[in-house]
Amino acid sequence: MKRVVVTGMGCITPIGNSVSALRDSLYAGRTGIATFDPNFPGALSPDPGLRFRTTALVKDFDPKNPAHHLSSGVIAANDSSAQFGIVSARQAAAESGIVQHYDPSQIAIVTGCACGGRAADEDANRHLYTRNARIHPLAIVRCMSSGGASSISIELGVSGPVFNVATACASATHAIGLAFQMVRAGIAPAAITGGHEAALTFGFLRAWDSMRVVSPTACRPFSADRDGMTLGEGAAMLAIEPLDSALARGARIYAEIVGFGMTADAHHITQPQAEGAAEAMCRALADSNIEDPAPRVGYINAHGTGTPTNDAVEAAAIHLALGARAPHIPVSATKSLTGHSIGATGAIEAIATILALETGSLPHTAGVTTVDPTLNLDVIVNQPRPLSSGKDLALSNSLAFGGLNAVLAFRQYTSDTSRVLGAIP
């Protein structure tokens, strides 16, 4: 079994269109949540009648801009969701150099995208149903949830195992976990993996509104007065490879992925159960093969949507998984800045978790008025907090509708990590 490290990262998010921009916003607490324009194209009324007025949209993304440049053919064939994914993957690949170093015919690409080209689909259907218009000839490829994975492979010339995972809000975490397992087992020599999503159409917002789980203002995870989630969009990608070859070629190492756990609640399509999430956390830690890992957990990037139910159940899961240590482990929910980008959110939060370990500074949860005392968690609020000494592990939780739980475990990488810890059996 190989040890697996992250050697490149890329992102397009509501708080920055590069990892350095994301890092700056994350630690400055700059939110990407803002009031949206209610004048959706084709909507019957300028007032959509929604209970909420905020989303977290990607800003300043122009596929024709030299910084993001995509060819006219790629723009035509891809919805903005896949476009975000392609640019993020290109950033991660460029930073890591893995496509040049490994055989591209063996490298894997595993993406998480739950909604596919929702905007393209809705656009086509709106024109069809309102004026019997023709459907754009590229509508099929724009709508495919695997379109991003395909376009990334074409863009990078990577022809190994390439596929997309669609498990709602856990898509990207499942994707990263599967790519991690493939590289660890030697099935692929390296991988580009993460998630992308851009589904904030009028129809999508109306559908979420009907569920009555979106905050009328902005999400405040773990706050006593939390009142729902805030929908977002974006993409994030990681370049991952074995530690030994990363060291041999002198690659920059951000962090090590040490474990992945997944479970299903097998209970309810929307109501989560703590046991399933707790078991996924336990499995991620056990998968690390680190002896007694729990005392080394210094940070949990929670799924933390800001709904009353999610945060209470997730807190219960953290207690179940980590027992008496749970109230003393720093927890934050970066969705308070980025919003909830569904299929991409696990990848954005993986980067936040990696940055926390790399910089030794744990991002805080924005917008919290008073931490809900019933949760009995050490929620990081107001400002980032240093990672405690002796703590080198962090978890990133994704808990999807339908009871699908996926958790990644990361370890801080320092120059002597490999020497001290040796190979994991």
Next chain:
Amino acid sequence: MEETMEDIQARVIELVANSKNLQPSDVHMDTTFDELQIDSLDKINLSFAVEEMFSIEIPDESLNSLKTVGDVVQGVERLCAAKPPGAAAS
């Protein structure tokens, strides 16, 4: 409103230029699709834009024979001329 030949030529050239991120001045009647690296997907995409702009439908057999920008312009002229009176372009 009936389109003049000059209108059709200018609008087709603009669509072709937009589809490849070019300036209209870079596109001429004798410019070939091969020169512009317009592949089969680009051609389908461009044809849809042309159909939408002129409210026409390009038959499959005509689509396959299009090799130059001038071919498109001439095809659009023929199809526009064959439109029933009163059919409007978008």
